[in-house]
Amino acid sequence: MTTRTTPGPRDRLLAAAKELTYAQGMAVGIDAVLKQAKVARRSLYEHFGGKDGLITEVLRVTAAEDEAAYRQTLEAAGTDPRRRLLAIFDWLGAVIEEPDFRGCRYLAAELALADPDHPGHEVTRDYHRRVHELIEHELRELAHPQPALATEQLVLLINGTLAVGANHPASNPAPGARQLAESIIGNGRRR
Template sequence: MPRKPSPDARERILDVATRLFTAHGVHAVGMQQVIDEFGCGKNLLYREFAGKDDLVVAYLTRCRDTWACMYEQAGVGREDDPAGHLVALVELTAAKVLEPDYRGCGIHNTHAEFPDPAHPAHKVAAEHFATMRERLLDLATRAGARDPETLTDRILLIIEGIYTNGLAQGRNGAARAAGAFAEEVVRSALADRSA
């Protein structure tokens, strides 16, 4: 009688794939490498994920969910302070980049590997970026910025700068200053309202 796979097999396979994709990039990791690393047969892997594209989409969905959790965490205790929520989100992003095992944003890295807008990985990444912008625009609007679109664009530039240059600048570089910079940008946007 064949062994019944554990109910968490999908998540455990995804754990392995996430570790490999983070370390090597999505294109560099083949399905056989995931099978070998996880120690399962092809049947189990392909039962859980129809192909590599499905596995990559699941990985990106996990990355997207991680960002959504950061967004929620930044808002804890700031339900009536959308400006503070924006700054806290920048600070959490910087803290993530400063973690010793950080290897870049999985969504940004994968988006760069899949430039074809028709590819499922590209679509998931593009949807994430659109959702991220919508959420930041909502906060900027609720904060009372005179020009919420501009404030949103500026906060996005800070976040993108953290993701892009945080590691390049080193552990004591620009990522450490990001929260203070975001606070200045938000304060300026709110001061513009009263001008």
């Protein structure tokens, strides 16, 4: 005898909210999320306390997934910090080409969540801080002369690549951003 395990209401709510907030934005109606998740409104309040709690948890879950994707991209590129940093832009190029790509979830959330005290802002700030740390670590390993400044510049390129990729995907921004990243990174001296 085999038993099927279907996701419970909490997991279905998270999956639906993850998909719909990315496809339609943070302002997606909660009724649409409940309908896609096939759960009653009561489940939303029991598991998340309301829409703000659900959005915050979606951001927390996706931030962990996306940070893991950055780490995996760096690891797959080997041990040379320069190669590892440039691999991010190759990866972004592939991400932008995905048919359901809609840009950076975290930048969109920061703009859409009008309440400055929304708990989602803390999650997005923490995510951005961790990505900064990953990049700055590589620049320090490379013995870059200005790792903090170069980190800010590379993050600007990453965010710009994601924004342009969402708004003008045919422009293929990742190779141009990679070329600019090469000049920011320089040759460096590996420690």
